[in-house]
Amino acid sequence: xxEQIGKNAKQAETExxxxxxxxxxxxxxxxxxxxxxxxxxxxxxxAKDIQKAKENHxxxxxxxxLKLTEQRIQAMAEGLYQLADLEDPIGEVxxxxxxxNGLMIxxxxxxxxxVGIIYEARPNVTADAFGLCFKTxxxxxxxxxxxxxxxxxxxVKCIRxxxxxxxxxxxxIQLITDTxxxxxxxxxxxxxxxxxxxxxGGAGLIRAVVEQSTIPxxxxxxxxxxxxxxxxxxxxxxxxxxxxxxxxxxxxxxxCESLLIHETIADVFLPLLTDKLREKNVELRGxxxxxxxxxxxVPAAEEDWGxxxxxxxxxxxxxxxxxxxxxxxxxxxxxHSDAIITKDYENAQKFLDQVDAAAVYVNASTRxxxxxxxxxxxxxxxxxxxxxxxxxxxxxxxxTTKYIIYxxxxxxx
Amino acid sequence: xxEQIGKNAKQAETExxxxxxxxxxxxxxxxxxxxxxxxxxxxxxxAKDIQKAKENHxxxxxxxxLKLTEQRIQAMAEGLYQLADLEDPIGEVxxxxxxxNGLMIxxxxxxxxxVGIIYEARPNVTADAFGLCFKTxxxxxxxxxxxxxxxxxxxVKCIRxxxxxxxxxxxxIQLITDTxxxxxxxxxxxxxxxxxxxxxGGAGLIRAVVEQSTIPxxxxxxxxxxxxxxxxxxxxxxxxxxxxxxxxxxxxxxxCESLLIHETIADVFLPLLTDKLREKNVELRGxxxxxxxxxxxVPAAEEDWGxxxxxxxxxxxxxxxxxxxxxxxxxxxxxHSDAIITKDYENAQKFLDQVDAAAVYVNASTRxxxxxxxxxxxxxxxxxxxxxxxxxxxxxxxxTTKYIIYxxxxxxx
Numbered sequence: 001x002x003e004q005i006g007k008n009a010k011q012a013e014t015e016x017x018x019x020x021x022x023x024x025x026x027x028x029x030x031x032x033x034x035x036x037x038x039x040x041x042x043x044x045x046x047a048k049d050i051q052k053a054k055e056n057h058x059x060x061x062x063x064x065x066l067k068l069t070e071q072r073i074q075a076m077a078e079g080l081y082q083l084a085d086l087e088d089p090i091g092e093v094x095x096x097x098x099x100x101n102g103l104m105i106x107x108x109x110x111x112x113x114x115v116g117i118i119y120e121a122r123p124n125v126t127a128d129a130f131g132l133c134f135k136t137x138x139x140x141x142x143x144x145x146x147x148x149x150x151x152x153x154x155x156v157k158c159i160r161x162x163x164x165x166x167x168x169x170x171x172x173i174q175l176i177t178d179t180x181x182x183x184x185x186x187x188x189x190x191x192x193x194x195x196x197x198x199x200x201g202g203a204g205l206i207r208a209v210v211e212q213s214t215i216p217x218x219x220x221x222x223x224x225x226x227x228x229x230x231x232x233x234x235x236x237x238x239x240x241x242x243x244x245x246x247x248x249x250x251x252x253x254x255x256c257e258s259l260l261i262h263e264t265i266a267d268v269f270l271p272l273l274t275d276k277l278r279e280k281n282v283e284l285r286g287x288x289x290x291x292x293x294x295x296x297x298v299p300a301a302e303e304d305w306g307x308x309x310x311x312x313x314x315x316x317x318x319x320x321x322x323x324x325x326x327x328x329x330x331x332x333x334x335x336h337s338d339a340i341i342t343k344d345y346e347n348a349q350k351f352l353d354q355v356d357a358a359a360v361y362v363n364a365s366t367r368x369x370x371x372x373x374x375x376x377x378x379x380x381x382x383x384x385x386x387x388x389x390x391x392x393x394x395x396x397x398x399x400t401t402k403y404i405i406y407x408x409x410x411x412x413x
Numbered sequence: 414x415x416e417q418i419g420k421n422a423k424q425a426e427t428e429x430x431x432x433x434x435x436x437x438x439x440x441x442x443x444x445x446x447x448x449x450x451x452x453x454x455x456x457x458x459x460a461k462d463i464q465k466a467k468e469n470h471x472x473x474x475x476x477x478x479l480k481l482t483e484q485r486i487q488a489m490a491e492g493l494y495q496l497a498d499l500e501d502p503i504g505e506v507x508x509x510x511x512x513x514n515g516l517m518i519x520x521x522x523x524x525x526x527x528v529g530i531i532y533e534a535r536p537n538v539t540a541d542a543f544g545l546c547f548k549t550x551x552x553x554x555x556x557x558x559x560x561x562x563x564x565x566x567x568x569v570k571c572i573r574x575x576x577x578x579x580x581x582x583x584x585x586i587q588l589i590t591d592t593x594x595x596x597x598x599x600x601x602x603x604x605x606x607x608x609x610x611x612x613x614g615g616a617g618l619i620r621a622v623v624e625q626s627t628i629p630x631x632x633x634x635x636x637x638x639x640x641x642x643x644x645x646x647x648x649x650x651x652x653x654x655x656x657x658x659x660x661x662x663x664x665x666x667x668x669c670e671s672l673l674i675h676e677t678i679a680d681v682f683l684p685l686l687t688d689k690l691r692e693k694n695v696e697l698r699g700x701x702x703x704x705x706x707x708x709x710x711v712p713a714a715e716e717d718w719g720x721x722x723x724x725x726x727x728x729x730x731x732x733x734x735x736x737x738x739x740x741x742x743x744x745x746x747x748x749h750s751d752a753i754i755t756k757d758y759e760n761a762q763k764f765l766d767q768v769d770a771a772a773v774y775v776n777a778s779t780r781x782x783x784x785x786x787x788x789x790x791x792x793x794x795x796x797x798x799x800x801x802x803x804x805x806x807x808x809x810x811x812x813t814t815k816y817i818i819y820x821x822x823x824x825x826x
Contacts, residue, residue, distance in 0.1 A: 014743065018766050097788070103777055105787055112799050113769070191623065195799050210604065214624050216800045237822040244824035330427065352817045353431050356526070364516055364820025373825070374518055374816075375510070386525050386608050386813040387629045388801040400799040403787070404765045407777025409650040411657035412786070 002186055005174050006193030009114040009139040012171035016137045017111055019168065021088035024135060027166035032080035034162040035127060035155070039073045045154035046123065053121075053147050066121045066148055076127040076155075083131045086377045089395050090137045093404065101410050107401040111137035113195040115398065116187065118209060120201040121145030126155045129200075130173045132380050136398040139172050141194065143187055146179030153177065188213040200381060203308075218397070221384030222308045223253030223336035225366040228325040228351070230342035231262040235269050237363065238341040242314075243276045245339070245365040251310045253382060254337050254369040258305060260325045263318040267293050270316075282312045289318040305332045322347040326354045333357055335384050337366040358384055358391035415599055418587050419606025422527040422552040425584035429550045430524055432581065434501035437548060440579035445493035447575040448540060448568070452486045458567035459536065466534075466560050479534045479561055489540040489568075496544045499790045502808050503550045506817065514823050520814040524550035526608040528811065529600065531622060533614040534558030539568045542613075543586045545793050549811040552585050554607060556600055559592030566590065601626040613794060616721075631810070634797030636666030636749035637721045638779040641738040641764070642682060643755035644675040650776065651754040652686045655727075658752070658778040660693045664723045666795060667750050667782040671718060673738045676731040680706050683729075695725045702731040718745045735760040739767045746770055748797050750779040771797055771804035 035042070046068040053066055089109055096106030115138045117129045126142060133140035144152040152175055160170035176187060188197065191214045198218045199209040209217055227245060229238045245256035261269055270293050274284070284290070285304045286297035297316065304315040305328070319325045322340070329338050339361035340351040348362045359369045369392060371379025376394025383389045389397040448455070459481040466479055502522055509519030528551045530542045539555060546553035557565040565588055573583035589600060601610065604627045611631045612622040622630055640658060642651045658669035674682055683706050687697070697703070698717045699710035710729065717728040718741070732738045735753070742751050752774035753764040761775045772782045782805060784792025789807025796802045802810040 013769075014767075017769070099786070099788060103781060108765075211627050216629065216798060218800070234822070240822065240824055248825050352521075354427075356430070357815060359816040359818060361818045362820060364818055364823040365825050367825035368516060368818065368823065369816075373512070375512060385629060387631070390813050391816045400803050402770060403772040403782070403804045405772060405774045405777055405781065407775060409647070409653065410777040410781065411653055412661050412778050412780040 012139040025084040028084040031162035032077035045150040104406040121147035123151035219385040220381035228260040232343040233341040425552040438497040441497040444575035445490040458563040517819040534560035536564035632798040633794035641673040645756040646754040
């Protein structure tokens with residue numbers, strides 16, 4: 001079954017590679033129209049998933065991610081309309097140059113080919129991932145969580161029909177309906193047919209994919225994001241930024257999880273900060289110096305420094321220099337997003353140079369690490385690996401290049 | 414042992430990340446000087462490898478790759494001098510833009526971190542790989558073939574001393590001296606410490622790495638390169654190009670292995686071509702039509718179409734259209750380099766658009782797929798995968814980017 005899906009995708013790849021932007025955009029709009037029109041059927045299928053999930057005692061948070069509503073289906077359609085309006089990155093030729101022997105060599109942006117996506121029980125990812133891959137001329141093979149199978153089947157069926165209406169191969173999107181672990185493992189070995197595998201989900205899923213996959217993986221990862229409040233920081237600005245980065249949305253990878261404070265300002269800054277954080281009942285886990293200043297702080301354990309809480313909890317440590325802050329961050333961060341709040345030019349530059357992360361900030365909230373905030377108009381995730389794409393990934397992350405070379409008879413001497 | 418090597422490399426990474434270009438270049442020149450000065454010792458150690466290899470009946474071709482001479486050591490040194498003269502790609506900031514909220518967001522080119530190289534018994538790779546990784550601010554961990562252990566140890570020892578003289582951490586280069594398969598397998602799982610693994614060697618080595626590694630791999634691959642001689646081709650140009658691509662150097666991945674000829678010109682073109690190929694005794698393996706025209710041709714078997722001969726052998730097939738040529742190539746190529754020889758504008762564009770390969774040529778030899786020929790001044794290999802780097806990889810392929818963001822108090826609304 002997997003083999004056939006792989007072959008279908010490769011077949012589709014050839015057609016999709018050179019599809020005109022206008023055709024792709026028309027198909028995306030068709031799919032958006034049809035999702036809205038089919039919402040009754042999709043909701044009906046989603047209700048089956050929800051009922052099963054309730055019987056299996058799925059936790060509230062996961063149930064909420066699984067549940068579709070008219071409004072959520074509308075949001076999926078809206079996402080596809082927006083993609084249709086974005087510029088098509090495919091076909092652009094970068095840096096064409098003439099070599100001394102007269103060869104003209106340039107790099108043309110082309111689709112990756114076949115993209116595999118493994119994700120948990122979030123049916124909205126089904127339409128999102130299709131839209132991003134299709135816009136960039138890729139065939140997509142989806143392997144969603146078993147708890148969302150009815151929903152995913154309904155969405156994929158609807159989109160495949162839209163593609164047929166738009167006279168595009170429906171194999172641009174395929175769903176693996178066997179949700180067993182064995183099939184997932186076999187899918188990860190399908191490098192003959194799949195050019196890249198993107199896991200979307202929790203740390204466990206991502207680790208499993210990295211360890212098992214023979215397909216190149218783009219790792220979208222966890223965020224243990226730090227903010228370092230330097231000696232010279234504008235303390236009001238620092239408190240606003242920490243408050244924003246910690247509490248504006250807690251369950252996201254670019255939220256602040258750990259705060260470093262220069263020791264000379266800790267006793268002034270901490271009360272200022274906790275005045276704000278108290279609004280949201282943020283629990284502080286501090287080192288000895290922090291606990292001394294703030295009696296309500298809980299003593300931090302070693303494992304707190306490396307933790308992504310995704311909750312109203314913040315670890316807090318005092319630091320004696322920017323160098324010590326950088327060393328601490330490079331030891332404990334997840335290479336996602338880290339910020340310094342400072343008025344000191346040299347410390348700002350040192351921090352930008354030496355912190356090893358996808359996004360390094362001076363005087364701004366880590367919450368900006370996001371494809372839309374960075375101006376990409378779309379996002380397939382935030383890469384915390386270093387190969388291919390690092391940080392927020394827009395449409396270009398789903399493309400590669402090929403060299404095109406125009407000659408007039410050149411041979412190698 | 415591996416764990417310690419990984420830790421040492423991570424430690425070195427911090428120092429190397431921001432090393433000034435002048436310091437790196439000085440160290441590279443020091444290493445080049447010292448390699449030349451130590452050639453007697455290196456040759457002595459190499460002689461031990463050679464003797465052992467002869468006792469083990471190593472084939473001539475491999476022995477030749479293993480053997481060092483004064484001249485070959487000089488070439489290694491020359492490579493390092495040349496790297497010292499190249500521009501340092503590290504630190505460049507790409508596309509800094511101001512967002513509507515005032516954030517300045519740019520991408521800074523930075524080292525990957527720790528690069529692992531697994532290669533066969535070719536001691537020159539030891540110095541080359543070090544030079545490329547060091548120039549780009551990366552720490553390198555080398556795992557060379559067991560047959561070259563004495564040579565590699567001598568070279569690495571020499572370079573580590575040079576680094577110390579230049580006051581740079583010697584752990585910028587480390588060699589895994591345990592050459593067992595178990596250690597190689599464990600090395601491939603060291604993703605905690607190694608950011609990218611580059612296998613350099615034959616198809617078997619590369620397959621093993623792709624299948625076992627949990628570290629992201631850059632696959633440098635085999636080349637089953639095609640040339641399609643279209644109906645409208647300038648036949649003299651076509652014969653020159655095929656002759657060059659097949660015979661200028663046979664053991665390389667960008668040599669032509671398969672020739673497609675439009676059926677309407679086969680009977681004119683083939684005799685013209687074989688006149689030239691006969692100089693080099695090239696064996697032709699043809700389809701029925703080719704064998705009919707050329708009685709000396711050997712009938713090709715199905716497996717010939719997918720073969721990388723690396724020898725004076727060429728498979729030859731007649732084709733009825735550019736579409737059929739493209740379909741054949743996309744089925745049998747290794748996504749390396751393919752060329753069309755034509756005077757037809759539409760066919761040229763169609764071929765460039767639809768052939769799926771790292772480099773696609775019109776009217777030129779496939780032998781140009783090479784970092785030096787493309788003007789990069791250095792090459793770590795030719796990537797046949799689509800992620801991160803595709804085609805000839807220069808210094809930039811050993812870098813990644815990080816977002817640097819300058820703010821003045823921005824928080825996310």
